[in-house]
Amino acid sequence: MTQLEQARAGTITEAVQLVAQAECVEPDVLSARVAEGTVVIPLNKRNTGIRPVGIGKGLTIKVNANIGTSGDQADPEEELKKLRVAIDAKADTIMDLSTGGDITRLRRAVMENSTVPVGTVPIYQAAVEAVRSNGGIIHMTPDLVFSAVEDHARDGVDFMTIHAGVTLAALEQLRSQGRTTDIVSRGGAFLATWMLYHKAENPLYEQYERLLSIAREYDITLSLGDGLRPGCLADATDRAQIHELLTLGELAQRASDAGVQVMIEGPGHVPLDQVEAQVVLQKRLCNGAPFYVLGPLVTDIAAGHDHIACAIGGAVAGMAGADFLCYVTPSEHLKLPSVDDVREGVIAARIAAHAADIARGLERAINTDKEMSKARKGLDWDKQISLSIDPVKAKAYRSSSQPSSNDVCTMCGGFCAIKIIKDYFDS
Amino acid sequence: MTQLEQARAGTITEAVQLVAQAECVEPDVLSARVAEGTVVIPLNKRNTGIRPVGIGKGLTIKVNANIGTSGDQADPEEELKKLRVAIDAKADTIMDLSTGGDITRLRRAVMENSTVPVGTVPIYQAAVEAVRSNGGIIHMTPDLVFSAVEDHARDGVDFMTIHAGVTLAALEQLRSQGRTTDIVSRGGAFLATWMLYHKAENPLYEQYERLLSIAREYDITLSLGDGLRPGCLADATDRAQIHELLTLGELAQRASDAGVQVMIEGPGHVPLDQVEAQVVLQKRLCNGAPFYVLGPLVTDIAAGHDHIACAIGGAVAGMAGADFLCYVTPSEHLKLPSVDDVREGVIAARIAAHAADIARGLERAINTDKEMSKARKGLDWDKQISLSIDPVKAKAYRSSSQPSSNDVCTMCGGFCAIKIIKDYFDS
Numbered sequence: 055m056t057q058l059e060q061a062r063a064g065t066i067t068e069a070v071q072l073v074a075q076a077e078c079v080e081p082d083v084l085s086a087r088v089a090e091g092t093v094v095i096p097l098n099k100r101n102t103g104i105r106p107v108g109i110g111k112g113l114t115i116k117v118n119a120n121i122g123t124s125g126d127q128a129d130p131e132e133e134l135k136k137l138r139v140a141i142d143a144k145a146d147t148i149m150d151l152s153t154g155g156d157i158t159r160l161r162r163a164v165m166e167n168s169t170v171p172v173g174t175v176p177i178y179q180a181a182v183e184a185v186r187s188n189g190g191i192i193h194m195t196p197d198l199v200f201s202a203v204e205d206h207a208r209d210g211v212d213f214m215t216i217h218a219g220v221t222l223a224a225l226e227q228l229r230s231q232g233r234t235t236d237i238v239s240r241g242g243a244f245l246a247t248w249m250l251y252h253k254a255e256n257p258l259y260e261q262y263e264r265l266l267s268i269a270r271e272y273d274i275t276l277s278l279g280d281g282l283r284p285g286c287l288a289d290a291t292d293r294a295q296i297h298e299l300l301t302l303g304e305l306a307q308r309a310s311d312a313g314v315q316v317m318i319e320g321p322g323h324v325p326l327d328q329v330e331a332q333v334v335l336q337k338r339l340c341n342g343a344p345f346y347v348l349g350p351l352v353t354d355i356a357a358g359h360d361h362i363a364c365a366i367g368g369a370v371a372g373m374a375g376a377d378f379l380c381y382v383t384p385s386e387h388l389k390l391p392s393v394d395d396v397r398e399g400v401i402a403a404r405i406a407a408h409a410a411d412i413a414r415g416l417e418r419a420i421n422t423d424k425e426m427s428k429a430r431k432g433l434d435w436d437k438q439i440s441l442s443i444d445p446v447k448a449k450a451y452r453s454s455s456q457p458s459s460n461d462v463c464t465m466c467g468g469f470c471a472i473k474i475i476k477d478y479f480d481s
Numbered sequence: 482m483t484q485l486e487q488a489r490a491g492t493i494t495e496a497v498q499l500v501a502q503a504e505c506v507e508p509d510v511l512s513a514r515v516a517e518g519t520v521v522i523p524l525n526k527r528n529t530g531i532r533p534v535g536i537g538k539g540l541t542i543k544v545n546a547n548i549g550t551s552g553d554q555a556d557p558e559e560e561l562k563k564l565r566v567a568i569d570a571k572a573d574t575i576m577d578l579s580t581g582g583d584i585t586r587l588r589r590a591v592m593e594n595s596t597v598p599v600g601t602v603p604i605y606q607a608a609v610e611a612v613r614s615n616g617g618i619i620h621m622t623p624d625l626v627f628s629a630v631e632d633h634a635r636d637g638v639d640f641m642t643i644h645a646g647v648t649l650a651a652l653e654q655l656r657s658q659g660r661t662t663d664i665v666s667r668g669g670a671f672l673a674t675w676m677l678y679h680k681a682e683n684p685l686y687e688q689y690e691r692l693l694s695i696a697r698e699y700d701i702t703l704s705l706g707d708g709l710r711p712g713c714l715a716d717a718t719d720r721a722q723i724h725e726l727l728t729l730g731e732l733a734q735r736a737s738d739a740g741v742q743v744m745i746e747g748p749g750h751v752p753l754d755q756v757e758a759q760v761v762l763q764k765r766l767c768n769g770a771p772f773y774v775l776g777p778l779v780t781d782i783a784a785g786h787d788h789i790a791c792a793i794g795g796a797v798a799g800m801a802g803a804d805f806l807c808y809v810t811p812s813e814h815l816k817l818p819s820v821d822d823v824r825e826g827v828i829a830a831r832i833a834a835h836a837a838d839i840a841r842g843l844e845r846a847i848n849t850d851k852e853m854s855k856a857r858k859g860l861d862w863d864k865q866i867s868l869s870i871d872p873v874k875a876k877a878y879r880s881s882s883q884p885s886s887n888d889v890c891t892m893c894g895g896f897c898a899i900k901i902i903k904d905y906f907d908s
Contacts, residue, residue, distance in 0.1 A: 124891055124892060124893055124894040124896070125885070125894030125895050125896065126882075126884050126885055126891040126894040127882070127891050127894075153893065153894065153896045154894065178896070181896065182896070185895075191901065234851065234854045234855065234858065235854050235857060235858045235899065236858070236899075236902050237898055237899075237902050238898050238899060239898055240893055240896055240897075240898045242898065243898035243899075243901045243902050244896075244901070246902065246905075247901055247902070247905045250905065251905070285854070285857070285898075285899075286850065286851075286853070286854030286857070287839065287847070287850050287851075287854070288847075288850070288851050288854055289854075325836075325839050325840055326796055326797075326800050326836050326837065326839065326840035327800060327839075327840035327841075352796065352836035352839070352840075353832060353835050353836045353839060353850055353870075354850040354853045354854050354857070355835070355849060355850055355853045355868055355869055355870050356832050356869070356870055356871075357865065357866075357869045357870075357871075357875040357878075358869060358870075358871050358874035358875040358877075358878050359828055359829070359832060359870065359871060359874070361789075362788075362789055362792050362828075362829050362832050362833075363832055363836065365789050365792065365793055366792055366793050366796040366797075366832070366833060366836055369753055369779065369793045369797075370753075370793075370796075370797065373753050373754060384874075384878070385878055385882075385892070386892070387857070387865070387890070387892075388875060388878040388879050388882075388890055388892070389878055389879060389881065389882035389890050389891045389892060390882060390890075390891040390892050391892075401786055401789075402786070402789050405780060405783050405786060405789050405790055405793070406789075406793060408780050408782070409752075409753050409779035409780045409790065409793055410753065412714065412752050412753065412754075412779070412780060413752055413753035413754035413779075414754075415754075420714070420715075422782060423713065423714050423715070423780055423781040423782055424661065424713075424714075424715050426713070426781045426782045427661045427662050427712070427713030427714070427715055427716075427781050428661065430662060430712070430713065430781070430814070431661065431662045431663070438784065438814070439784075441782055442782055442783070442784045442785060443780075443782050443783055443784075443785075443786065444783075444784075444785050444786060447785035447786070447811075448784040448785040448815060450785075451784075451785050451811070451812055451815040451816055452815050452816060454816065455553075455554070455812075455815075455816035455817060457553050458552070458553055463814070463815055463816050463817075464551055464553040464554050464816045464817040465551060465812070465813070465814075465815070465816060465817050465818075466551055466580065466667055467551040467552030467553040467554075467580065467581060468552050468612075469551070469552065469580045469605070469608065469609070469667055469671075470667075471664055471665050471666055471667045471669065471670035471712075472662065472663070472664075472665060472670075472712075474618065474670045474671070474674055475663050475664050475670050475673065475674070478674045478677065478678070
């Protein structure tokens with residue numbers, strides 16, 4: 055039985071117990087949420103030894119870090135370094151999005167080295183293999199797609215992005231409406247190209263039952279991808295995007311009915327004033343399934359600093375109810391991220407997630423900040439550093455600029471407001 | 482006559498004309514907003530040769546960068562470097578907050594070198610002089626405070642932070658209620674210490690007419706400071722803060738009646754779910770006067786990355802109606818910012834301001850992103866870089882990671898979604 059089926063049967067699984075403990079919620083409350091589909095615990099039956107992570111209603115907002123090679127940069131050692139750095143910076147999950155080098159070997163190395171749940175996008179492998187063996191994405195067969203899904207499942211992947219909502223009807227919607235940047239999702243682009251060439255329906259949609267049976271067998275959590283997500287603010291919340299979201303809502307229900315855990319992926323590029331509406335819509339149309347957003351980026355022009363544009367959108371999405379933030383690194387739109395970019399990306403997304411946790415009234419999150427404020431008031435620098443979201447950088451910054459008096463910092467020196475008030479009241 | 486008086490008399494000043502042109506608004510519309518106090522143009526009569534900047538209703542959101550020495554780091558050359566870097570990164574205004582070294586000399590050098598309006602906090606100089614000459618802030622006399630205001634005015638400073646809302650009544654409100662971090666504003670702490678020691682009212686409040694007559698003489702824009710701003714999320718929107726805001730509303734009206742331009746400073750540390758309320762409250766209580774926010778930081782634990790916490794809060798505040806964002810650098814809470822920190826801080830605040838401009842429907846801001854999206858769709862990398870908010874970093878990132886094919890980037894290499902779709906439709 056899958057996690058979902060066990061929850062429905064009233065069994066409190068070990069994964070539920072561990073997540074409940076980590077999140078300070080009652081196991082039966084959590085199990086009921088898994089049963090109703092508002093929480094997922096991505097955990098492949100074959101993946102043992104990782105710490106299970108809960109995503110959804112009433113839990114802290116989680117952060118995912120994408121790693122993986124491209125055709126232009128395919129050094130597996132570098133990607134494993136990124137894996138370690140992302141986990142050190144407290145990413146909750148990792149996605150391996152490799153499209154270069156020996157994809158299978160790297161995925162297995164990631165599975166072996168990751169202490170957190172791992173996600174993949176099997177269609178990438180199918181497309182890469184079609185290009186390598188037959189010279190083009192149009193040569194990708196449905197069997198190749200499903201065999202990639204099965205390979206990833208067997209390797210123990212915990213969640214998979216599946217672009218089953220890129221249907222012929224959705225593409226027609228996109229065509230008739232027109233768009234500024236058409237399709238920017240790789241999975242969406244691979245499938246659209248194949249579908250338009252063959253004038254055939256998306257195999258992941260048409261053979262969705264086949265997909266569900268693999269997912270059910272290994273207890274894969276499906277992450278229904280938004281292959282038509284807006285690639286710029288001008289395309290956000292348009293007919294193509296919402297058409298796909300309607301399909302994803304329907305597919306989420308079918309997954310849930312089949313005992314398969316499911317979450318929904320969201321944009322992308324969204325103007326700040328549309329972010330809340332995006333979340334409200336997803337929650338309503340997908341029956342409260344966890345929402346996994348990529349950003350959203352609230353401007354198109356922040357290349358080099360897209361982790362900041364992402365933190366703004368992610369925090370507002372989180373406040374509105376998004377459950378899972380996919381990081382964006384400073385290198386987005388420019389290059390494959392470096393190890394440092396990965397670190398920056400994780401921290402920025404964690405700031406957004408934490409700010410949203412506080413805004414949602416999560417007591418543990420609020421208390422962390424209270425502790426920090428007391429340390430600040432007490433001019434306790436060691437405690438301030440240890441409570442920081444990034445103690446490494448906080449410590450390095452403080453060490454780089456020594457104040458003449460140890461109880462203040464060089465920003466205000468002796469004119470530190472906190473010290474002045476403290477000295478006055480203590481004297 | 483001041484800008485405000487001229488606007489009320491129906492004169493379209495040269496400053497109004499220049500700002501109207503830069504902002505693509507009609508000069509008479511802008512002048513009417515200056516007259517009603519919803520827009521300010523900080524411009525000291527003595528400060529010639531700078532580009533005037535408008536702040537408020539219907540205009541792009543502006544970004545301020547703080548520079549200045551402390552007792553622990555007082556290298557004037559370093560501060561002038563920060564000035565240049567901030568202006569290069571497109572800060573709209575500069576505040577010199579120096580409390581170390583030869584404060585007067587540095588201020589004059591900043592005035593001489595700045596091409597944008599300059600603000601200061603004269604109470605800092607009064608406090609530093611009281612400590613240097615007489616050994617303590619409690620020796621700061623009202624005359625010393627007003628002489629600092631007058632010195633800064635004579636030097637051509639365009640706007641000044643004046644903590645006139647730190648009244649005995651507000652301090653009593655703070656005491657009776659209790660707070661986690663009491664007072665974190667330097668100006669607030671200096672004044673509170675003096676007031677509590679002398680059991681006397683804040684001279685900036687008690688002798689507000691004296692202040693207004695200096696401001697009117699030089700056409701200084703008053704930036705009514707929030708000396709009791711919350712220093713942590715737990716203190717946000719509390720009785721002490723709102724008591725002070727009520728006073729600032731009253732003082733803003735008196736300034737306006739006296740022909741003096743005025744804006745209101747706001748927090749600080751605010752949970753994301755209270756940011757909008759803060760702006761609504763300020764606008765209502767201060768009759769639509771421009772709102773100048775410091776952050777707000779949406780978490781207390783982002784030391785080392787507070788520019789990101791600030792970008793989140795600033796974007797949401799901007800969307801709700803804030804007009805002017807004071808940057809926060811990565812060094813906040815840890816040290817005096819370096820030149821690099823200044824640069825990072827300006828860019829982060831500009832991303833927030835731009836995202837909010839778009840959310841507020843500002844056509845020019847929306848069009849910039851559309852242009853970028855078209856360049857992205859066209860795989861036009863030179864244009865993408867030149868349209869970036871930080872072309873220097875965007876260019877450096879792209880150069881650091883050369884793709885094998887010039888029309889893509891190393892993120893996806895040949896599997897670039899945009900390229901795949903383009904090739905398909907072009908073939």
